[in-house]
Each structure stands twice: as C-alpha cells, then as structure tokens.
Amino acid sequence: xxxxxxxxxxxxxxxxxxxxxxxxxxxxxxxxxxxxxxxxxxxxxxxxxxxxxxxxxxxxxxxxxxxxxxxxxxxxxxxxxxxxxxxxxxxxxxxxxxxxxxxxxxxxxxxxxxxxxxxxxxxxx
Numbered sequence: 230x231x232x233x234x235x236x237x238x239x240x241x242x243x244x245x246x247x248x249x250x251x252x253x254x255x256x257x258x259x260x261x262x263x264x265x266x267x268x269x270x271x272x273x274x275x276x277x278x279x280x281x282x283x284x285x286x287x288x289x290x291x292x293x294x295x296x297x298x299x300x301x302x303x304x305x306x307x308x309x310x311x312x313x314x315x316x317x318x319x320x321x322x323x324x325x326x327x328x329x330x331x332x333x334x335x336x337x338x339x340x341x342x343x344x345x346x347x348x349x350x351x352x353x354x
Contacts (some may be wrong), residue, residue: 249276249316251337253283258330265333269340273316276337277309280324287326287333295328312337 247269255263266283270276281303288299302308302324312322316337323336 247271247340249273249337250340251276251279251283251335253280253287253333253335256332256334270337273313273337276316277312280312280322280335280337283335284324284326287335291326291328295326299326 249270249272251268251270253265253267255265257263265287268279270279284299284303288296288303291299315322316339319339319341321336321338323334325335326333
C-alpha cells in the first residue's frame with residue numbers, strides 16, 4: 230500500500246526514512262487474520278495520523294454500539310498524548326475494537342522492533 234507520506238517523499242526528491250510501522254487487521258473467532266492495511270511512517274505523529282484514519286475507516290463499517298469506542302478514542306486528547314509518548318519512546322501502541330467476536334487490532338511500533346506483545350489500549354465500555 231502506497232501512502233500519502235511515501236508519495237510526498239518521492240515528490241520532494243528525498244528519501245524519507247521510516248521510523249514506525251503501522252498495521253490494521255481483523256481477527257475472526259476462528260483465529261483467521263485478515264490484513265486491513267499497513268504503512269510505514271516517518272514520525273510518531275505520522276503513525277498516529279495513519280492509525281486515526283484506519284480507526285475511522287473501521288468504525289464506519291461497524292454498527293453504532295460497536296463503533297462508539299472508536300469515536301470516543303478519536304476525540305480523546307489524553308489517549309492521543311499517551312500514544313504519542315509511547316511511540317516517541319520506541320514502544321508499541323495498539324487499539325482494539327470488537328464486533329460480534331471479530332477483533333479489530335490497529336497498532337504502530339518502532340520500525341526497528343520485531344513483532345512483540347503490544348501495549349493494549351482499553352476501549353471504554
């Protein structure tokens with residue numbers, strides 16, 4: 230998937246170095262994983278911008294009660310600041326949504342880190 234940030238870097242004639250890796254996936258009750266997109270990001274802010282856009286995309290597809298935690302998360306300035314601090318320190322940030330047993334997992338991590346145990350964000354009830 231080519232992102233806006235990647236296109237910007239090519240257009241400007243510069244080689245932007247990806248510092249973060251972002252992923253979105255849906256995990257079904259039978260543990261099948263469906264990729265919903267990935268992106269490289271050049272800063273923690275860009276990683277959060279990508280996560281926020283993907284959370285909006287996922288929330289638009291969910292029924293209203295299941296989407297409510299996503300809309301709350303998008304407006305939560307404290308959680309945004311917490312996510313930014315984690316990403317700036319090189320830690321992983323994840324956000325989870327759930328609808329009828331399907332878990333939507335959206336995460337960002339340092340591009341240099343291997344896949345590991347994410348720091349989970351608790352979505353409000």
